[in-house]
Amino acid sequence: MTRPFSLVGPGRAGRSLAGALESLGWSEHARFGRDDDPAGAARDVELCVIATPDAAIEEVAQRIDPGPAVVVHLSGATPVSVLSRFERHGGLHPLVALPEPARGASSLRSCWFGVGGDPQCAELAETLSGRWFSVADEHRPAYHAAATVAANHVTAILGQVERIAELIGAPAGPFLDLAQSSLDATRELGADAALTGPARRGDDATLDAHRQALRTSLPLDAVAYDALVELIISHLAGPA
16 A cells, blocks of 8 residues: 655655655655645645745745644754644654755665654654654754755865866866765764874974965965864864
8 A cells, every 4th residue: 555645845855755755655646836735735645745945844834734644844954843733743854965856866765864753754764764863953953054064065175176186187086085085084983083184283384385375276265275274273272
């Protein structure tokens, strides 16, 4: 017997989850786009997924008539409490990039999830062969900040690596392999123990040479470099 669900907000995240659920035998009963009336989204289904942009979640939820479904949103930053008008509600935030639905549906099989609210959110994570941990509403902004740094900021830094490599006519691949080795060491040892490099050892002459090279050709990257060096040095110094 298939398990029916509805989707409100068929963007990349929503369609990724829909594809992952359908691969496991769930059935998409109804889909509601931006111009549709979602009032009936929680009727005749087991699960109603709100996958709209964060700013629209609460407003959209107010337009859905309470029904038997568990109503969940996919936001990392939005409190689960915005869905409190529904008897069963929760948050299911995948800690994985979802750039397009086909790749996203595959990525959702076995990733980590930050969950909150109804126990079915954890059950859904396990159904997707994923792992999960609970995130309280008061911690969701900080939780999402960590997710943003891990995904967006790391990618932005790797973009910086690509630009510097291009500047010297070198391939980016070897530097990406170096980044992967650093990620592997961090997973195994923790960030403090895995950190190496001139800022760690207090090599000011090398840091100054780096700054000069970047300021000449990549001034915006030089600003980012300075900020990260300052972060490393401040962290190593410990609390004032």
